[in-house]
Amino acid sequence: MTTQLHAQPYDLAATGFYFDSLEAYKAKAAKLRNDYGDPVEEFEIQFIDGDNIDCDLAQAIGINQANLAQYFEAVETWEEHEKTVVILAVGECGYRFEATTQPSDFDLDVYDIDTMRDLAEQFVDEGLFGDIPERLQFYIDLDAIARDLAVDYSEAEVAGTRLIYRAA
Structure with missing residues (x-):
C-alpha cells in the first residue's frame, strides 16, 4: 500500500498538498506560494493513508519536515518487526528518533x-x-x-x- 501524507502550511494564506514520496514533497514544496506570491517554508506533516504500522511509526517519531527523509527510508526498507521495535522504543520507552536511528540501536x-x-x-x-x-x-x-x-x-x-x- 502506498503511504500518503499531507503537508499543511503554517501560513494561513497557502493551501497544502498531498504527497507519497520525498521527491514529490520536495518538488511540490519548492513550487508552493501563498496568496501573496511568497514562498511557503514551514509545514505540519500529517499521515493520511497507508499501512497501520506506518501510521503508528509516524505518530511515534512525531513526523515532521526534519525527519521526513528518515521516515520514508524506514517505510520503504525496514521490516515490520524493525518498525515495531522503533515504535515501542521511541513511542513508549522515551528514546529519541534521530537522523541516524536504526532499529538495531534499541535492545527490546x-x-x-x-x-x-x-x-x-x-x-x-x-x-x-x-x-x-x-x-x-x-x-x-x-x-x-x-x-x-x-x-x-x-x-x-x-x-x-x-x-x-x-x-x-
Missing part, C-alpha cells in the same frame, strides 16, 4: 502475546522456571507469575496487535 524483547498471563504460561512451557514435573504443573499460580512479570514487562498495541515488551 518483544512478544506477540496478548496478556501477561499468556507470557507467564509461555515462560513456564519454555522451562524458564526449571523442569516442572507434570503432576505439579496444575499447582503453578500463573496469575502470580504474570503480576511479577508486570514489574519488568509492559503491554502495548502496535498496528492493531497487542504486544508485551521489555526494554533490556
Whole structure:
C-alpha cells in the first residue's frame, strides 16, 4: 500500500498538498506560494493513508519536515518487526528518533502475546522456571507469575496487535 501524507502550511494564506514520496514533497514544496506570491517554508506533516504500522511509526517519531527523509527510508526498507521495535522504543520507552536511528540501536524483547498471563504460561512451557514435573504443573499460580512479570514487562498495541515488551 502506498503511504500518503499531507503537508499543511503554517501560513494561513497557502493551501497544502498531498504527497507519497520525498521527491514529490520536495518538488511540490519548492513550487508552493501563498496568496501573496511568497514562498511557503514551514509545514505540519500529517499521515493520511497507508499501512497501520506506518501510521503508528509516524505518530511515534512525531513526523515532521526534519525527519521526513528518515521516515520514508524506514517505510520503504525496514521490516515490520524493525518498525515495531522503533515504535515501542521511541513511542513508549522515551528514546529519541534521530537522523541516524536504526532499529538495531534499541535492545527490546518483544512478544506477540496478548496478556501477561499468556507470557507467564509461555515462560513456564519454555522451562524458564526449571523442569516442572507434570503432576505439579496444575499447582503453578500463573496469575502470580504474570503480576511479577508486570514489574519488568509492559503491554502495548502496535498496528492493531497487542504486544508485551521489555526494554533490556
